Amino acid sequence: MPYIPLDENLPGITGLLNYRQDTALPIRQLTQILLRGESTLTEGERELIATVVSNGNDCQFCTNAHTAAANVLLGETETAEKVKNDPDNAxxxxxxxxxxxxxxxxxxxxxxxxxxxxxxxxxxxVTDLEIHDTVLIAALFSLYNRYVDGLASVTPTDPAFYDRLAGILKSSGYLPSPNRYAALNPEV
Incomplete structure (x- = not known):
């Protein structure tokens, strides 16, 4: 149960970002630049960085969300699992x-x-820009992981939720939009 009142239809970081939209906007903008902006790393590779950091911080919501996003962007499921569990052989x-x-x-x-x-x-x-962006993505996702877990945000257990979220992240990125999370509710 979350420590603060959150929209029950918006689990994980989605509810937290909705709770305080003025702080959410710059967070979303930075995430969009780092994970979807111009880079020599693919979007899938950048999602792998978010995945390994979230996994290392034991944040189940973020690990599941970014594993699913990496899977969708890479078009397969083996890579994300290997970078989390057997990185030397990934x-x-x-x-x-x-x-x-x-x-x-x-x-x-x-x-x-x-x-x-x-x-x-x-x-x-590896280039200096790739080192910079990797450290910044890792630091940002450590913040997210602590944000989600520090406020005891709801963590869905249904993999289909994360698949729907990954589809949103792939098609719409991280910036806010009207009815952004309508697809998360399977009854809609």
Whole structure:
């Protein structure tokens, strides 16, 4: 049960963003830039970063939501599961493995991102902008994970909910729009 009154039809971060729309807008705008804006990383790769950070923070809502989004964007389900559970054998590039490790280390503490790790990433072809954006995505999703869990937001258990949410994120991104979450309710 959430610690504050939230729209029961908007679980997870959706209800929290709806609760305080003035703070939600800049959060949504930053997320849109990082996960859907121009980048040398695909949208699916950026969703993988959100997935591994949320998984590392044990935030079930965000892990499920961004795993589903990564799956939809990548067109398969193996990669997201492997980056969460068996990253060394995940079907991603060496460059992406370093970015995911930077994300994991950021999730634990920004101080865990070492110059040695950054140098290894650069040697694998990672750019400064990709390092920057990975650290920022990891920090942002650590904030989201704490926001969702810190207010005890509702976490659906039905995988179909996350599939519907992933479809919204793929087609509409992260910016607000009228009736944005109408598709989350299966009775609509």
């Amino acid at each position: 079907p991603v590039s060496e460059k992406m493995k370093y970015l995911l490790e930077i994300a994991r280390q950021t999730q634990v503490s920004g101080k865990n991102v070492t110059s040695a790790l950054v140098d290894k990433a650069r040697n694998a072809g």
